[in-house]
Amino acid sequence: MPADRAGLSACDGTRVFYYFNGFNSAILKDFSGSPKIVAVDQFARDRGFRFVPVSINFRQAVEHRDSILGKLRDDADEAVFCGSSMGGWFARIMQLSLIQARPGIKSAAIGFNPVFEVGLLDEFLIGPQVNYVTFEEYEWTEDHGRQLKFLEKQVDYDAVRPFYVYCDKDDEVIPWKASAARHHQISRFVAFEGGCHSFDHFNEALTDFGQHNLGCGSKP
DSSP states (O other), X not given: OOOSOSSOOOOSSSEEEEEEOOTTOOOOSSOTTOHHHHHHHXXXXXXXXXXXXXXXXXXXXXXXXXXXXXXXXXXXXXXXEEEETHHHHHHXXXXXXXXXXXXXXXXXXXXXXXXXXXXXXXXXXXXXXXXTTTOOEEEEOHHHHHHHHHHHHTSOTTOOSOEEEEEETTOSSSOHHHHHHHHTTTSEEEEESSOOTTOSOHHHHHHHHHHHOSTTTSOO
């Protein structure tokens, strides 16, 4: 089963499929216990991508962005960025950052119940936090929130670029109708009945993405 893949290393192939965790989460070296990540891994490899799961510490979001861009091979020609919750927001940031840095690379972003409007999150996040995967206890500060706002200001989040947003209607954290209002004009937006914030419909979402994303370079 998957092992030793959670660290970021130089990519082996010209087609790369990234996956990012959400806030207060992490991707373990052996992610076989996560059906969602296993499904994304299989989907990517079945379509000729190298799967690169990156465990994101959002207190170091700017450093993660720079590291990912720096480790992408010179001959890379296609990149898909996928993530859940805040990882879905980060996937969009990565796509748009890549377009700025290397516009010749085809790209797409996929968000599962993605966070949006990070400038409004401070009142919910500032204070003590616990990562529910690693059990790390830490303090989220205004400086950490400023990093997220900085990243969002560096790109045109509403740019017409291949963006796929998938939501569960029973998400207990992010109201799906609010997500629809924010994303429907800038993405292919699909909402599934039931589910939860962890996102239960990853297989259906990946199938939809595969059907609608032609070469990762066409508009949704």
